[in-house]
Amino acid sequence: xxxxxxxxxxxxxxxxxxxxxxxxxxxxxxxxxxxxxxxxxxxxxxxxxxxxxxxxxxxxxxxxxxxxxxxxxxxxxxxxxxxxxxxxxxxxxxxxxxxxxxxxxxxxxxxxxxxxxxxxxxxxxxxxx
Amino acid sequence: xxxxxxxxxxxxxxxxxxxxxxxxxxxxxxxxxxxxxxxxxxxxxxxxxxxxxxxxxxxxxxxxxxxxxxxxxxxxxxxxxxxxxxxxxxxxxxxxxxxxxxxxxxxxxxxxxxxxxxxxxxxxxxxxxxxxxxxxxxxxxxxxxxxxxxxxxxxxxxxxxxxxxxxxxxxxxxxxxxxxxxxxxxxxxxxxxxxxxxxxxxxxxxxxxxxxxxxxxxxxxxxxxxxxxxxxxxxxxxxxxxxxxxxxxxxxxxxxxxxxxxxxxxxxxxxxxxxxxxxxxxxxxxxxxxxxxxxxxxxxxxxxxxxxxxxxxxxxxxxxxxxxxxxxxxxxxxxxxxxxxxxxxxxxxxxxxxxxxxxxxxxxxxxxxxxxxxxxxxxxxxxxxxxxxxxxxxxxxxxxxxxxxxxxxxxxxxxxxxxxxxx
Numbered sequence: 001x002x003x004x005x006x007x008x009x010x011x012x013x014x015x016x017x018x019x020x021x022x023x024x025x026x027x028x029x030x031x032x033x034x035x036x037x038x039x040x041x042x043x044x045x046x047x048x049x050x051x052x053x054x055x056x057x058x059x060x061x062x063x064x065x066x067x068x069x070x071x072x073x074x075x076x077x078x079x080x081x082x083x084x085x086x087x088x089x090x091x092x093x094x095x096x097x098x099x100x101x102x103x104x105x106x107x108x109x110x111x112x113x114x115x116x117x118x119x120x121x122x123x124x125x126x127x128x129x
Numbered sequence: 130x131x132x133x134x135x136x137x138x139x140x141x142x143x144x145x146x147x148x149x150x151x152x153x154x155x156x157x158x159x160x161x162x163x164x165x166x167x168x169x170x171x172x173x174x175x176x177x178x179x180x181x182x183x184x185x186x187x188x189x190x191x192x193x194x195x196x197x198x199x200x201x202x203x204x205x206x207x208x209x210x211x212x213x214x215x216x217x218x219x220x221x222x223x224x225x226x227x228x229x230x231x232x233x234x235x236x237x238x239x240x241x242x243x244x245x246x247x248x249x250x251x252x253x254x255x256x257x258x259x260x261x262x263x264x265x266x267x268x269x270x271x272x273x274x275x276x277x278x279x280x281x282x283x284x285x286x287x288x289x290x291x292x293x294x295x296x297x298x299x300x301x302x303x304x305x306x307x308x309x310x311x312x313x314x315x316x317x318x319x320x321x322x323x324x325x326x327x328x329x330x331x332x333x334x335x336x337x338x339x340x341x342x343x344x345x346x347x348x349x350x351x352x353x354x355x356x357x358x359x360x361x362x363x364x365x366x367x368x369x370x371x372x373x374x375x376x377x378x379x380x381x382x383x384x385x386x387x388x389x390x391x392x393x394x395x396x397x398x399x400x401x402x403x404x405x406x407x408x409x410x411x412x413x414x415x416x417x418x419x420x421x422x423x424x425x426x427x428x429x430x431x432x433x434x435x436x437x438x439x440x441x442x443x444x445x446x447x448x449x450x451x452x453x454x455x456x457x458x459x460x461x462x463x464x465x466x467x468x469x470x471x472x473x474x475x476x477x478x479x480x481x482x483x484x485x486x487x488x489x490x491x492x493x494x495x496x497x498x499x500x501x502x503x504x505x506x507x508x509x510x511x512x513x514x515x516x517x518x519x520x521x522x523x524x525x526x527x528x529x530x531x532x533x534x535x536x537x538x539x540x541x542x543x544x545x546x547x548x549x550x551x552x
Contacts, residue, residue: 004495005550013551035507036491037521059521061489062551106491 013062018072020055029117038064040113051075068110088126149450155531157182168501171536176527178371188434189427218433225436227357232415235382240348241271243367243382248275250392258284260312265290265298267320270510272346296323296472314343318350322511323472324480353478355444375435379428396421447530451479454528458537471523479528488551490522497543
């Protein structure tokens with residue numbers, strides 16, 4: 001169990017960082033994963049090619065919500081170039097838990113919402129082709 | 130099943146003696162001795178699929194290793210043996226659900242295929258534009274989507290009987306949905322997501338009073354309750370082998386002979402014909418008309434063995450024992466703060482769907498899995514039920530007669546652990 005729900009995952013689930021919404025965001029996007037019922041919305045404020053501020057809301061399993069919280073920490077203040085380069089592998093590395101094929105989408109939902117909001121990405125991260 | 134006021138049925142009283150020897154029964158199921166992550170397997174996902182007793186495994190092994198061959202056409206001895214075993218299993222199924230004739234038993238892949246068969250064969254010839262099909266709000270997707278497909282093809286309309294907050298079908302609403310345009314009623318005998326036992330006898334009586342045929346989805350009923358299709362007076366009854374301790378890939382459609390005879394074939398191919406020329410093909414008689422191609426012979430024979438086994442245990446005793454387990458599970462889970470049971474009908478089979486405040490069902494499932502406890506987490510192929518109760522998913526423990534009170538207690542300890550971790 002310790003190798004799955006690590007302390008920092010549970011911490012981000014119970015005390016999500018950057019949780020909430022932004023007033024007048026430059027980008028807002030929400031998606032769900034109907035199979036699990038996970039849902040994530042991400043709001044972004046952009047300034048001079050950087051993410052000036054970010055908030056997320058959502059509901060779902062611990063992995064999906066912790067991933068969103070961790071992701072917002074990583075991209076806050078980052079350049080859009082950096083955000084564009086943020087990969088599936090990087091997201092999974094941050095989570096650091098072995099995800100079964102079914103749970104993979106829980107771990108990647110936040111990244112998908114972020115990239116779809118920013119670039120109109122239609123596929124799951126890592127499957128952009 | 131739980132009954133209002135805790136009144137015991139004749140069935141329940143029958144289960145009191147002799148004592149139900151669950152430990153001896155568990156010896157019949159090899160998988161129950163498995164360990165998961167070093168812990169004894171606690172298998173509480175029986176509504177998804179049931180485990181298989183030795184006798185089913187051995188029967189299939191014996192078929193494959195001593196008389197494997199095709200049925201209904203070989204002149205050699207192996208084929209005669211296989212055909213005999215295959216047809217004996219059909220008679221076995223007939224007896225098990227008390228059908229009038231063995232030709233009313235059609236072997237299909239499972240409940241899903243049985244319902245699709247009725248939708249496409251009966252439906253496309255008897256249901257047209259503006260006609261209505263009535264289902265309930267607690268159906269499995271397999272008793273929703275085949276009718277939606279039929280509606281798209283024919284212009285028929287789907288009507289849905291609502292359910293109350295306990296997960297019980299509203300019979301008053303049902304009566305108002307039965308109109309002169311109603312051509313078919315299709316309902317679950319037992320809900321897979323809620324455990325509700327529907328009042329199918331009454332549902333059938335009301336429909337047949339105005340000449341409307343009824344299909345009963347019995348996938349979740351046959352493992353728990355004695356089913357008598359003639360007593361129910363239903364027109365079609367569908368169930369799956371793998372939920373009733375038999376193999377996957379085999380299921381049964383019971384149909385009233387008069388209706389089956391008037392229906393066109395569902396699939397064309399070998400075994401379902403009497404003669405073929407390019408000018409005209411003559412279809413075979415029942416039940417072969419609906420069994421195109423080489424069937425799942427080992428599956429059918431294995432299903433027969435499973436029903437024999439279940440008869441040996443005694444369905445009346447199974448029902449009574451599972452009632453006790455369900456009462457225990459319901460009381461123990463309800464007593465945990467933050468746990469809410471979804472599906473609190475007065476009459477229930479041994480299925481407990483629940484949610485835990487602040488914890489997603491998948492996290493419950495993962496934590497329990499690490500304790501060796503297998504439950505189902507998700508929408509249970511009944512998304513409209515989840516929408517009705519305003520939850521994205523539930524955790525579901527579904528009990529069989531080989532489960533024990535101690536296993537229910539392990540589940541309760543596991544849920545306490547979930548709450549400790551996440552809340």
